[in-house]
Amino acid sequence: MRVLIVEDDTEAAGVMVRGLTEAGLQCAHAADGAEGLLAARAGDYDVYVVDRMMPRLDGLAMVETLRKDGDQTPVLFLSALGEIEDRVTGLKAGGDDYLVKPYAFAELVARVEALARRRETGSVQTVLKVGDLEMDLIGRRVTRAGQEIDLQPREFQLLEFLMRHAGQSVTRTMLLEKVWEYHFDPQTNVIDVHISRLRSKIDKGFDRAMLQTVRGAGYRLEA
Amino acid sequence: MRLPSIFRRTPFRLTLLFLALFATTSSALLAYIYVATAAEARRRADQDVRRELAVLESVYSQRGKDALNAALVERTLRGGPYLFLMMDSERRAVTGNISESPIEDAQGPETWASFRISDADQRGRVVRRSARGVEVALAGGERLFVGEDIGDTEAHLARVTQALWGAGALVVLLGLGGGLLISRNVERHMAGLNRVVSAVEEGDMHARATLRGSKDEFDELAGGINHMLDRLEQSMAGLRHAGDAVAHDLRSPLTRMRAKLEVALIEVEAGKGDPRAALETALDEADGLLKTFNTVLAIARLQAAGQAPDPVVFDAAELAADMAELYEPASEDKGLQFQAEVHANLPVRGNRAFVAQALANVIDNAIKYTPEGGAVMLRARRRSSGEVEFSVTDTGPGVPDEDRLRVVQRFVRLENSRSEPGSGLGLSLVAAVAEAHGGRLELDEGPGKVGEMGPGLRVALVFPPAPIA
Numbered sequence: 001m002r003v004l005i006v007e008d009d010t011e012a013a014g015v016m017v018r019g020l021t022e023a024g025l026q027c028a029h030a031a032d033g034a035e036g037l038l039a040a041r042a043g044d045y046d047v048y049v050v051d052r053m054m055p056r057l058d059g060l061a062m063v064e065t066l067r068k069d070g071d072q073t074p075v076l077f078l079s080a081l082g083e084i085e086d087r088v089t090g091l092k093a094g095g096d097d098y099l100v101k102p103y104a105f106a107e108l109v110a111r112v113e114a115l116a117r118r119r120e121t122g123s124v125q126t127v128l129k130v131g132d133l134e135m136d137l138i139g140r141r142v143t144r145a146g147q148e149i150d151l152q153p154r155e156f157q158l159l160e161f162l163m164r165h166a167g168q169s170v171t172r173t174m175l176l177e178k179v180w181e182y183h184f185d186p187q188t189n190v191i192d193v194h195i196s197r198l199r200s201k202i203d204k205g206f207d208r209a210m211l212q213t214v215r216g217a218g219y220r221l222e223a
Numbered sequence: 224m225r226l227p228s229i230f231r232r233t234p235f236r237l238t239l240l241f242l243a244l245f246a247t248t249s250s251a252l253l254a255y256i257y258v259a260t261a262a263e264a265r266r267r268a269d270q271d272v273r274r275e276l277a278v279l280e281s282v283y284s285q286r287g288k289d290a291l292n293a294a295l296v297e298r299t300l301r302g303g304p305y306l307f308l309m310m311d312s313e314r315r316a317v318t319g320n321i322s323e324s325p326i327e328d329a330q331g332p333e334t335w336a337s338f339r340i341s342d343a344d345q346r347g348r349v350v351r352r353s354a355r356g357v358e359v360a361l362a363g364g365e366r367l368f369v370g371e372d373i374g375d376t377e378a379h380l381a382r383v384t385q386a387l388w389g390a391g392a393l394v395v396l397l398g399l400g401g402g403l404l405i406s407r408n409v410e411r412h413m414a415g416l417n418r419v420v421s422a423v424e425e426g427d428m429h430a431r432a433t434l435r436g437s438k439d440e441f442d443e444l445a446g447g448i449n450h451m452l453d454r455l456e457q458s459m460a461g462l463r464h465a466g467d468a469v470a471h472d473l474r475s476p477l478t479r480m481r482a483k484l485e486v487a488l489i490e491v492e493a494g495k496g497d498p499r500a501a502l503e504t505a506l507d508e509a510d511g512l513l514k515t516f517n518t519v520l521a522i523a524r525l526q527a528a529g530q531a532p533d534p535v536v537f538d539a540a541e542l543a544a545d546m547a548e549l550y551e552p553a554s555e556d557k558g559l560q561f562q563a564e565v566h567a568n569l570p571v572r573g574n575r576a577f578v579a580q581a582l583a584n585v586i587d588n589a590i591k592y593t594p595e596g597g598a599v600m601l602r603a604r605r606r607s608s609g610e611v612e613f614s615v616t617d618t619g620p621g622v623p624d625e626d627r628l629r630v631v632q633r634f635v636r637l638e639n640s641r642s643e644p645g646s647g648l649g650l651s652l653v654a655a656v657a658e659a660h661g662g663r664l665e666l667d668e669g670p671g672k673v674g675e676m677g678p679g680l681r682v683a684l685v686f687p688p689a690p691i692a
Contacts, residue, residue: 088533102513154548180549184580185514187587187649193552216506
């Protein structure tokens with residue numbers, strides 16, 4: 001997977017490149033919006049990671065231009081502007097996700113991976129399959145190795161998100177944002193408790209635990 | 224040249240300005256009255272003179288020169304304000320009560336003139352008096368002069384004018400005095416305010432203006448200045464406190480993190496430490512720091528903006544139900560009974576994420592501080608006032624009455640809560656969110672003491688009802 005990082009702070013960009021490369025992603029770096037625009041048009045990328053405030057052409061303008069050109073590559077905005085309205089402007093300009101600085105690196109990796117993978121599943125699915133775990137989206141039924149699992153509505157949504165991002169780390173913040181549709185810091189381990197309840201339902205009685213905890217990042221559903 | 228300070232005072236300047244205006248208008252009025260009265264006096268004198276002249280001329284034309292002579296003698300003896308003189312054709316005096324015509328080189332049939340005559344007053348002093356008269360040529364070549372002394376009218380006018388000038392001078396004097404008094408008075412009030420302003424300018428934030436209780440504009444201004452200074456001092460103290468608190472709260476974990484990293488480095492170099500564990504602890508510490516930092520920033524922004532960013536109308540009932548669903552498992556895991564009572568349809572205008580954060584903080588506190596076996600109750604309802612209220616009641620140890628105001632402040636953590644994780648910013652953020660929405664945070668005692676439990680805490684977040692769109 002190829003990621004284009006557009007960030008004027010070269011040191012921060014260097015760390016990002018190292019970290020994302022470590023996570024198995026191929027990275028290129030552009031130092032401002034104008035350079036980023038050229039790089040985006042020249043190369044084939046799966047995700048753009050774009051800083052909002054840059055000299056010459058800022059991130060917002062760059063993404064707007066790309067979208068006008070018909071480039072639908074997912075964009076993750078990075079910004080020190082954390083206000084809600086900034087997030088809204090970012091998403092309106094064509095951003096797909098928004099991460100406020102300072103952020104945890106695991107959060108960045110998880111979100112970049114989630115955006116990059118999103119492209120692969122183009123067709124509308126009615127059944128999700130991860131290993132021996134199966135989810136029927138229309139019948140609202142979940143089975144593991146043919147054994148029916150009874151889930152609460154929220155547990156179902158939680159598992160659906162994890163299955164759609166199987167093999168990737170998802171952070172607690174991502175789960176709260178995408179499953180509960182809230183954007184705030186829940187202080188304590190509320191998400192962990194929901195996960196452990198879900199885990200007890202899908203992994204109990206099976207040899208291999210599918211729902212794994214990723215230290216310092218969040219969770220990952222493994223086939 | 225610098226004017227004496229009194230001239231630089233606004234009230235005194237205003238007094239001077241009004242006095243000047245008064246003097247100008249009254250002078251103009253006076254001049255008008257004078258001119259009009261003088262003209263009237265002359266007109267009346269001319270009338271009198273003409274009447275007398277007509278009588279004398281008819282005597283002359285009907286009965287001749289000698290009859291006129293006799294009439295003049297008789298009139299002179301009778302006395303009065305009139306002046307007469309009959310002259311021959313050479314203008315030599317014949318009969319009359321003056322020795323020569325006051326109109327020098329009068330020629331022609333009729334010559335009018337205003338002139339002055341010398342007279343002696345009661346004390347024998349010579350005075351000049353105004354007069355008005357006419358000299359005419361008679362049919363026989365003689366000339367006749369008839370005049371009237373108008374000195375009395377003029378003297379009267381002069382006396383009135385003098386009185387008016389005197390009154391004017393008195394008004395100006397009184398005005399100046401009054402202006403001075405008013406100026407002094409205003410200056411005294413302003414000096415108090417100026418003292419406060421310069422004291423504050425020099426850094427004394429405690430300086431306050433004294434109110435005199437007169438409820439006038441000066442008291443109002445002084446009250447306003449005091450109120451403004453109170454607010455300023457408060458926010459400065461808040462800032463300073465926040466700065467201190469941030470420094471304190473960030474310094475300890477930073478120092479801890481640095482020490483741990485240093486020790487870990489030494490241990491790893493000596494080949495006996497676990498670099499992974501050291502890095503993981505460092506990461507945890509950094510995450511905590513970021514959290515604190517973000518919360519402080521959020522509070523500061525809310526307080527600076529004074530309003531919720533990007534407000535929308537949302538259903539508080541839905542939000543409360545979501546929060547109950549989100550927090551119930553964590554609560555039950557801790558061995559707490561969790562109940563939610565949510566009334567339907569509670570529209571609130573505000574920032575949903577911030578309100579969610581605030582409610583989450585309150586629920587989180589309740590779960591954190593209530594011991595196992597206790598209960599947490601979340602309610603969302605509309606008060607009879609129309610306000611929308613979220614309340615979270617727990618059966619924990621509660622917060623003593625005297626500490627309730629304090630726990631809302633930044634970084635304040637009560638002694639018995641230090642063992643729990645937390646930044647001490649939770650309730651400050653809740654209060655900041657409530658205030659930014661025009662609402663408030665209320666802390667009360669919970670359900671009371673039951674055995675080991677209680678008395679508990681009831682935290683209410685109250686929002687104004689959403690305006691009907």
